[in-house]
Structure formats: structure tokens, C-alpha cells
Amino acid sequence: MSILTTPSKAFPTALVYITVGVLIDIWTVVAWIFYPPETNSGKFWVAGFMVTGFALLLIGLLLGPIGRSARGAELPPKEVTPAVAQTDQTAAANPPAVLSANRPVVQTPSVIQTGR
8 A cells, every 4th residue: 555655746846946046046037146157158148147046946846736636646546555555465475485495404314325
């Protein structure tokens, strides 16, 4: 049953996207204010980082609700869950027999030799 109740990875992923996007935007604004770009390539990099930060922020904000709505699709249908739980309980109550691989080998001599 534990495999059917694993939580979705959407929340931690959304949190990472939001955090990285906001940090990129913060440092881009700081660089833009304190070190304004004077060349076209500098403006290109500042604009590129700003748009990248906003894109990551947007992905993170959209990934949360998408993951929440997909959580129901990850779980099995409600009709199947009790049957799986009963099967898991039956299997836990009757564990399979396990044989040890390190059993001692008993050798019986087939012919007894004498020293004559």
C-alpha cells in the first residue's frame, strides 16, 4: 500500500523553481541599479537574466497547482484501494519461507576404505 501513497514531487520542485527565479530576478535588479549596462551586450545579458528569472518564477507558480490537481490522477481508483490494502495485509500476515544459503553440507561416505 505504501507505493500507492507516495507524495508528489511537484511541491519541492515548484519551491525550487520559485526560489531560483526570484533570486535571479533580485540579483539582476541589483546589478541593473548599481552597475547599469553601458553596451548593447550588457543590456542583452541583463534583459536575458531578468526574463529567465521571471520564466522560472512563472513555471514554479504554475507547477504547484498542476501538481495538486495531478495528485488525484497518481493514486489508484477508490474501488481498487481496499482490495490492495487487503492483499497487503494478507501478505504481511503470511510471509514467505526463507531458506538460508549457508546450510552446512553433510557428506556421507559411500565407500569405506580400509588401510590394508
